[in-house]
Amino acid sequence: MDGTALLHGTGALLPQLTVVITGLVILTLDLFLTSQSRYVNEAVGIVGLLLAFVLTVLQTGEPRPVFMNMAVVDNLGVFFNATFLLIALLMVLMSASYVRREAISSGEYYALILFATTGFMFVASAADLVMVFLAIETLSIATYILAGLHQQEQRSQEAAFKYFILGSFSSAIFLYGIATIYGALGNTNLLNLAQTLSQTAASPLTLVGLGMLIVGLSFKAAVVPFHMWAPDVYDGAPTAVTAFMTAGPKAAAFAAFLRVFLQGFATPELAQHWVPIFAVLAILTMLLGNLVAITQQSIKRMLAYSSIAHAGYALVALVTLDALGAASILYYLVAYTLMSLGAFTVLTVVAHRGEHHYAFTDYAGLASTNPMLAAVMTLFMFALAGFPPTAGFAGKFYVFGAAVQSGHYALALIGMLTSVVSIVYYARVVMMMYMREANGARAIAQVSPTTVTLLGLTALGTLYLGIFPGSVFRLAERSVQFLF
Amino acid sequence: MIPISYYLVVSAILFVTGAIGVLLRRNALIMLMCLELMLNAVNLSFMAYARMLNDMGGHVFVFLSITVAAAEAAVGLAIILSIYRTRETVDVDYLSLMRH
Numbered sequence: 001m002d003g004t005a006l007l008h009g010t011g012a013l014l015p016q017l018t019v020v021i022t023g024l025v026i027l028t029l030d031l032f033l034t035s036q037s038r039y040v041n042e043a044v045g046i047v048g049l050l051l052a053f054v055l056t057v058l059q060t061g062e063p064r065p066v067f068m069n070m071a072v073v074d075n076l077g078v079f080f081n082a083t084f085l086l087i088a089l090l091m092v093l094m095s096a097s098y099v100r101r102e103a104i105s106s107g108e109y110y111a112l113i114l115f116a117t118t119g120f121m122f123v124a125s126a127a128d129l130v131m132v133f134l135a136i137e138t139l140s141i142a143t144y145i146l147a148g149l150h151q152q153e154q155r156s157q158e159a160a161f162k163y164f165i166l167g168s169f170s171s172a173i174f175l176y177g178i179a180t181i182y183g184a185l186g187n188t189n190l191l192n193l194a195q196t197l198s199q200t201a202a203s204p205l206t207l208v209g210l211g212m213l214i215v216g217l218s219f220k221a222a223v224v225p226f227h228m229w230a231p232d233v234y235d236g237a238p239t240a241v242t243a244f245m246t247a248g249p250k251a252a253a254f255a256a257f258l259r260v261f262l263q264g265f266a267t268p269e270l271a272q273h274w275v276p277i278f279a280v281l282a283i284l285t286m287l288l289g290n291l292v293a294i295t296q297q298s299i300k301r302m303l304a305y306s307s308i309a310h311a312g313y314a315l316v317a318l319v320t321l322d323a324l325g326a327a328s329i330l331y332y333l334v335a336y337t338l339m340s341l342g343a344f345t346v347l348t349v350v351a352h353r354g355e356h357h358y359a360f361t362d363y364a365g366l367a368s369t370n371p372m373l374a375a376v377m378t379l380f381m382f383a384l385a386g387f388p389p390t391a392g393f394a395g396k397f398y399v400f401g402a403a404v405q406s407g408h409y410a411l412a413l414i415g416m417l418t419s420v421v422s423i424v425y426y427a428r429v430v431m432m433m434y435m436r437e438a439n440g441a442r443a444i445a446q447v448s449p450t451t452v453t454l455l456g457l458t459a460l461g462t463l464y465l466g467i468f469p470g471s472v473f474r475l476a477e478r479s480v481q482f483l484f
Numbered sequence: 485m486i487p488i489s490y491y492l493v494v495s496a497i498l499f500v501t502g503a504i505g506v507l508l509r510r511n512a513l514i515m516l517m518c519l520e521l522m523l524n525a526v527n528l529s530f531m532a533y534a535r536m537l538n539d540m541g542g543h544v545f546v547f548l549s550i551t552v553a554a555a556e557a558a559v560g561l562a563i564i565l566s567i568y569r570t571r572e573t574v575d576v577d578y579l580s581l582m583r584h
Contacts (some may be wrong), residue, residue, distance in 0.1 A: 157566055
């Protein structure tokens with residue numbers, strides 16, 4: 001039998017299966033490993049993730065529903081799965097020295113990262129609201145536990161509890177929305193929705209269901225005014241887990257937005273209802289995320305609010321309802337992943353063991369004690385602010401360009417103004433590193449080989465995506481072509 | 485026969501009760517129970533719609549929803565237990581280290 005035919009038929013979920021099996025293998029191996037066997041977990045994880053990446057890339061082609069229309073194999077799923085696997089690979093590199101320094105049990109940590117990645121990948125391949133719900137629950141439960149893995153730190157336990165309560169609350173609202181849609185339309189399938197809507201008119205019950213779906217998913221993406229959990233949870237969780245949370249679940253929430261709203265509820269009479277809602281959410285998110293980030297004293301909390309703001313920028317492209325907007329979202333998620341993971345890696349290096357050095361003043365004079373680290377951090381700060389020639393600039397260019405092209409001038413204007421405001425808090429870090437004297441009492445940060453590799457990869461990726469955005473953007477455009 | 489709308493109204497009342505409980509109660513275990521109440525209210529809603537539409541999809545979804553709720557409760561209890569080990573209390577008013 002032809003190998004790729006298997007990947008398009010009953011073997012359609014082989015990439016997800018590979019990641020789950022890798023997680024289980026790591027969990028089982030952990031029983032037999034001693035402290036002498038260093039980096040076995042990381043090696044197994046990287047091998048499994050690379051295998052899943054190869055299987056994912058082999059799945060490109062025409063959209064094909066599998067498993068009785070519950071999942072679908074198409075280019076959009078391939079792009080998102082590749083992004084999620086990239087996030088997982090970068091996380092393995094980041095965590096290699098981090099888990100040992102902070103005495104977090106590494107077998108469970110890597111297994112949870114891989115199970116969360118499986119959840120992300122199922123969201124991207126979902127063709128039915130049931131699948132979206134189950135996938136979001138999988139990734140959420142794994143992330144709740146990850147947030148609390150720093151068992152000696154009370155802030156970490158608090159973060160896990162707050163994340164759990166508010167995450168489950170939003171999942172219940174999402175589930176009630178699915179029930180309402182089921183009652184209004186008769187089935188929960190996203191692929192056949194256009195056909196279903198032509199037979200039954202869009203009743204008020206459908207609109208109530210859509211509203212609850214928007215609320216549930218906006219919680220997951222930390223969109224204002226459902227962002228209340230994000231600053232505390234991002235602040236309290238272990239820094240590597242925070243990096244994972246800003247990249248992975250956020251991208252998965254946007255995958256859910258694309259699947260549910262751009263592929264599912266995309267008919268004109270329904271779109272006229274949810275487009276204004278998303279426009280208002282995007283404006284609120286960009287405004288609040290950027291304005292509150294200016295007032296923060298801790299760099300970790302500042303990056304948490306900035307992550308809320310970046311979700312707002314990506315949300316701007318959701319209201320455009322065309323291929324350029326959808327492709328810009330995909331591109332922005334990849335660019336933001338690289339910048340965010342890189343910035344948080346620098347945070348883990350500067351924070352030292354025990355994770356107490358997060359004030360801006362801890363970065364004073366970093367340029368004289370550790371010039372390469374300061375240079376890389378400057379790159380990431382300017383990339384997040386949107387300076388050319390970095391990935392942040394290209395991402396914002398595409399997103400705001402899509403908004404202007406489809407006539408949403410107010411969104412693009414607010415986006416550009418808040419981007420300018422964001423320079424205030426990103427430049428503060430750069431100023432601290434280069435224009436202040438070092439404290440002198442603290443030891444110079446030790447940077448392990450895996451961390452150096454990770455910083456190099458993300459910095460190169462940020463510059464590459466900024467100078468040559470066309471290659472990845474063309475991939476994104478080809479992934480969303482079939483939707484329009 | 486009991487009209488389907490009665491079931492939907494009961495489900496809505498249970499859901500709102502659970503939501504108010506999660507937002508207003510101070511004991512972490514009570515919050516967890518209210519969360520489960522919300523999820524079960526949605527299960528009731530699914531069953532009512534499945535009966536109304538004469539469709540098995542709703543019944544199947546209830547199975548999946550119950551499984552997810554059980555897994556979530558297990559994780560929630562583990563998190564509450566880890567908090568109790570260090571603080572000897574489950575009162576959420578004491579979880580305020582990150583208020584600035």
